Amino acid sequence: MLLEAFEVLEGTPASREQLERCHAPGYLDQLESLEVPTMLDHDTVASETSYEAALLAAGCALAAVDRGGFALVRPPGHHALPARAMGFCLVNNVAVAARYALAELGLGRVAIVDWDVHHGNGTQDIFWDDPSVFFASLHQWPFYPGTGGPGEENETTVNVPLPAGSGDEDYLLAFDERVAPAVRGFEPELLLVSAGFDAHVDDPLAGMRVTAGGFRELARRSAALAPRVAAVLEGGYDPRTLPALVGAAVEGFRE
Numbered sequence: 001m002l003l004e005a006f007e008v009l010e011g012t013p014a015s016r017e018q019l020e021r022c023h024a025p026g027y028l029d030q031l032e033s034l035e036v037p038t039m040l041d042h043d044t045v046a047s048e049t050s051y052e053a054a055l056l057a058a059g060c061a062l063a064a065v066d067r068g069g070f071a072l073v074r075p076p077g078h079h080a081l082p083a084r085a086m087g088f089c090l091v092n093n094v095a096v097a098a099r100y101a102l103a104e105l106g107l108g109r110v111a112i113v114d115w116d117v118h119h120g121n122g123t124q125d126i127f128w129d130d131p132s133v134f135f136a137s138l139h140q141w142p143f144y145p146g147t148g149g150p151g152e153e154n155e156t157t158v159n160v161p162l163p164a165g166s167g168d169e170d171y172l173l174a175f176d177e178r179v180a181p182a183v184r185g186f187e188p189e190l191l192l193v194s195a196g197f198d199a200h201v202d203d204p205l206a207g208m209r210v211t212a213g214g215f216r217e218l219a220r221r222s223a224a225l226a227p228r229v230a231a232v233l234e235g236g237y238d239p240r241t242l243p244a245l246v247g248a249a250v251e252g253f254r255e
């Protein structure tokens with residue numbers, strides 16, 4: 001349903017070397033060697049085709065960087081830790097894309113803005129000690145995965161925990177007051193968006209009230225923070241609303 005709503009280009013798989021910039025070789029070996037459906041944590045199942053799917057999803061994120069596009073991928077990535085799957089995520093697509101931009105495109109500073117309703121704990125973990133990547137997350141808190149609470153930050157990490165029930169005005173105010181000034185101060189050459197749509201008012205997994213217009217505005221304001229922007233799909237669990245929400249964000253990125 002999602003892919004039918006857009007003009008899409010098929011991606012090519014990321015390489016093992018590109019994944020190893022963010023993930024432990026032993027963990028990738030484990031994913032590659034799965035032969036039957038296996039629970040990797042209490043809500044993350046993977047099977048014999050999952051490694052290929054993860055390579056393709058990460059590869060699409062790299063193509064999005066190259067083209068200034070939007071990687072419409074599953075599985076999502078922002079909970080994936082260096083050596084562990086978590087929360088439906090196997091490989092951290094946006095993190096692999098950021099390291100690709102640094103290592104292969106010669107960029108010096110990349111910022112990631114994560115507006116998925118859940119905290120991007122995997123992305124935060126990968127870049128916590130990396131001064132070349134700025135990470136900012138807006139998310140429902142307290143909520144899964146439990147991280148990203150008040151005061152959890154460093155020079156290149158900003159967390160904006162928001163109470164359940166927050167809507168467009170709350171998100172945009174938090175974006176303008178907390179996220180935008182911090183990202184601007186970092187002067188990123190590329191902005192990557194971990195674009196989840198599970199903060200939508202109709203999403204079944206969370207309790208926020210963002211509308212399509214809110215996502216469009218978040219996208220527009222994100223794109224204004226750097227000379228280049230690309231997006232990677234994270235959560236969004238109502239297949240009936242997802243195409244229109246992605247469409248609203250795409251419009252915002254182009255404005």
Ligand SMILES: [Zn+2]
Nearest residue numbers: 116117118235
């Ligand atoms: Zn999410």
